[in-house]
Amino acid sequence: MRRTFPILVCFSFGMTMLVQFFVPSKLSTDAYNEITNWVQIIYAFALIVGVVGLLKYHFSRVSRRERGWFYNLVTVASLIVMSLLGFIGGRGDGGSFMWVFNNMMAPMQATVFSLLAFFVASAAYRGFLARNLEAFLLLFSAVMIMFGIASVGNAIPPFSDIANWILINPSMTARRGIFIGVGLGTIAVSLRVILGVERTYLGKE
Amino acid sequence: MSIWEKAKTLDRRIIFLFMFLGVGLPLLAKIGLPVSVTDDVRNVYNYIEKLEPGDIVLVSYDHDTGTLPEMIPMSDAILRHLFKKDIRVVGMALRAEGNGIGRQNIRRTSAEFDKTEGTDYVFLGFRPEITAAILGLGTSFEKVFPKDDRGIPVGELPLMNEVSNYNDVKLVISVTDDDTPVYWVNYANARFKVKVVAGLTAVMATTFFPFIDSGQMVGMVAGLKGAAEYEKLIKTPGRAARGMDAQSIAHLVMIGFIIIGNVAFIMRRRGK
Numbered sequence: 001m002r003r004t005f006p007i008l009v010c011f012s013f014g015m016t017m018l019v020q021f022f023v024p025s026k027l028s029t030d031a032y033n034e035i036t037n038w039v040q041i042i043y044a045f046a047l048i049v050g051v052v053g054l055l056k057y058h059f060s061r062v063s064r065r066e067r068g069w070f071y072n073l074v075t076v077a078s079l080i081v082m083s084l085l086g087f088i089g090g091r092g093d094g095g096s097f098m099w100v101f102n103n104m105m106a107p108m109q110a111t112v113f114s115l116l117a118f119f120v121a122s123a124a125y126r127g128f129l130a131r132n133l134e135a136f137l138l139l140f141s142a143v144m145i146m147f148g149i150a151s152v153g154n155a156i157p158p159f160s161d162i163a164n165w166i167l168i169n170p171s172m173t174a175r176r177g178i179f180i181g182v183g184l185g186t187i188a189v190s191l192r193v194i195l196g197v198e199r200t201y202l203g204k205e
Numbered sequence: 206m207s208i209w210e211k212a213k214t215l216d217r218r219i220i221f222l223f224m225f226l227g228v229g230l231p232l233l234a235k236i237g238l239p240v241s242v243t244d245d246v247r248n249v250y251n252y253i254e255k256l257e258p259g260d261i262v263l264v265s266y267d268h269d270t271g272t273l274p275e276m277i278p279m280s281d282a283i284l285r286h287l288f289k290k291d292i293r294v295v296g297m298a299l300r301a302e303g304n305g306i307g308r309q310n311i312r313r314t315s316a317e318f319d320k321t322e323g324t325d326y327v328f329l330g331f332r333p334e335i336t337a338a339i340l341g342l343g344t345s346f347e348k349v350f351p352k353d354d355r356g357i358p359v360g361e362l363p364l365m366n367e368v369s370n371y372n373d374v375k376l377v378i379s380v381t382d383d384d385t386p387v388y389w390v391n392y393a394n395a396r397f398k399v400k401v402v403a404g405l406t407a408v409m410a411t412t413f414f415p416f417i418d419s420g421q422m423v424g425m426v427a428g429l430k431g432a433a434e435y436e437k438l439i440k441t442p443g444r445a446a447r448g449m450d451a452q453s454i455a456h457l458v459m460i461g462f463i464i465i466g467n468v469a470f471i472m473r474r475r476g477k
Binding site: 036037039040105113124126130131143146147152155167 | 215217220221223224225228238239240241243269270271272273274302304305308309312332333334336337338340341344345348349355411412414415418430453455456457458459460462463465466467470471
């Protein structure tokens with residue numbers, strides 16, 4: 001029963017959402033609206049489960065003094081402090097919550113993100129080598145896009161034309177192929193889940 | 206050891222230094238490198254330009270703070286265009302951090318045009334679960350967002366009395382650093398036929414070319430370059446134009462290092 005009931009629930013809701021899309025009527029629209037509301041409510045509860053799981057994981061690492069436990073402590077402390085600031089002082093402009101958000105969180109995240117430029121430059125210098133034809137084509141495309149699209153080369157017709165050709169033809173063709181593959185794969189997996197063939201989401205026996 | 210062998214073991218701090226100078230110097234000394242406008246950005250501009258004063262546009266902040274330097278100039282430029290044309294803006298967020306970002310961005314930009322919250326613009330706040338939120342808005346904005354970000358019931362906001370669902374919105378703009386516009390296309394455009402525009406980080410741009418080509422998206426503004434193009438179109442130079450100088454020089458530095466690395470690689474192979 002522990003496995004049968006979730007499969008039945010999944011089948012019922014999966015089929016309801018599938019059928020209502022193709023059968024427009026008041027009943028199907030109402031069912032669709034109701035289920036859409038439920039999803040949001042369930043997701044809110046899932047967030048609570050997520051926060052509890054996160055706290056349990058980090059607390060256990062801190063209590064066992066595992067390697068890097070201090071960072072686990074920072075994570076837990078940050079979560080608690082931000083939650084308290086939000087609940088007590090509110091999230092409005094000018095409050096302490098937004099002060100931490102604007103003056104600590106945003107600059108720190110942007111700093112980490114911007115460090116990428118330095119590491120990418122170093123990695124590109126050492127690793128982006130034309131070792132064979134495939135590597136050369138990849139290298140050529142990357143340099144052309146970088147120069148012809150994202151920088152001053154965009155104002156120079158031969159470079160911008162080559163870069164645009166790469167984006168519009170080989171790149172977009174590959175993207176389309178990936179999207180079609182992802183679409184077909186999603187349909188296949190969805191059907192397997194709805195019909196109860198795919199059961200890994202239920203966890204172990 | 207030959208110079209080419211030395212190049213192989215070049216101290217990465219030298220590369221970091223050049224990169225630092227490449228990014229830093231153009232920010233200090235304005236260069237003003239040329240920026241040409243691409244069709245994808247022009248399409249967004251033209252679509253907004255054709256909207257009537259009083260039309261309503263939904264702007265969704267679907268990104269986190271890590272990409273703020275790339276995203277905010279873009280949001281600023283688009284919002285300035287919207288407010289300049291007296292188009293009303295409904296803001297929301299599908300990322301938790303987008304809530305704070307979006308609220309401040311809309312309030313700051315609207316203040317430049319003396320717009321009133323509740324009448325000329327609203328910020329509804331954050332909703333989790335992208336798919337359910339996007340689908341829910343197609344039925345009722347009020348059901349998904351019963352109150353705005355300040356806690357005021359949307360029924361008390363004059364602007365929201367004119368917004369029931371996507372039928373009342375002329376355009377959805379998703380400002381994002383991930384593939385959220387795919388959800389907007391799949392659920393809002395495909396099901397409810399609302400027009401979609403994406404404001405993206407540059408690395409995400411290639412994902413969306415097929416959607417623009419198929420007509421599922423009006424256009425996109427990608428990265429700092431896209432933001433600089435938009436600033437050029439609205440004739441209001443801002444942070445993107447300045448940032449583009451730094452980005453262009455940084456790209457040239459990177460290309461230079463790639464070329465040096467490859468020349469050294471070829472010379473080492475010849476030497477063997």
